[in-house]
Amino acid sequence: MLETLAWRDLNAYARQAYVEIAMVYDGKNNGFLGMGVRRLAERLNxxxxxxxxxxxELLSHGFVEVAEESGFNRKDRKATEFRLTDLLCNRTMAAPSKAYQKWHPGVIEAANDAAAKPAPKPARRAA
Incomplete structure (x- = not known):
């Protein structure tokens, strides 16, 4: 993983963010790795x-995937939960995707940017 083109392209903050997210992994909770932006910012200073x-950057390079979204509209105030793509997902039992191995500049970023855009709202009907 550390020798891939994707890892070499990550900046130092993204590399350290990966380490912080991976530190939450206990061997059986991949897919439940909770790491909010505030918590990560504190840990990275x-x-x-x-x-x-x-x-x-980690998402766009294929090192992590969002397993469960978070947001201000959630009542349970739960942080976003991630899965590391180089390990079995304990949430879905999906095999490791190792998406970072397929990363090339502009390839996965375009797919993630398209997936990150919200679906268009349905048009309102005139009454």
């Missing part, structure tokens, strides 16, 4: 914006 960029 950076701003929340920098932490968010690091997470986005």
């Amino acid at each position: 950076v701003t929340e914006k920098t932490a968010q960029k690091a997470i986005h």
Whole structure:
């Protein structure tokens, strides 16, 4: 993994973010790795914006995938949960995707950017 083109392309913050997310893994909770932007920013000693960029870089390079979203509209105040793509997902029992091995500049980023865009709202009907 450390010798892949994707890893070499990560900035230092993204590499450290990966380490912090991986430290939550206990051998049986991949897919339940909770790491919010605030918590990551505190652990990296950076701003929340920098932490968010690091997470986005890990997602776009295929090292982590979102297993369960979080957001301000959630009542349970749960952090986003991730899965490491080089390990079996304990949430879904899916095999490791190792998406980072397929990463090339512009390839996975385009797919993730398209997936990150919200679905268009249905048009309102005139009454």
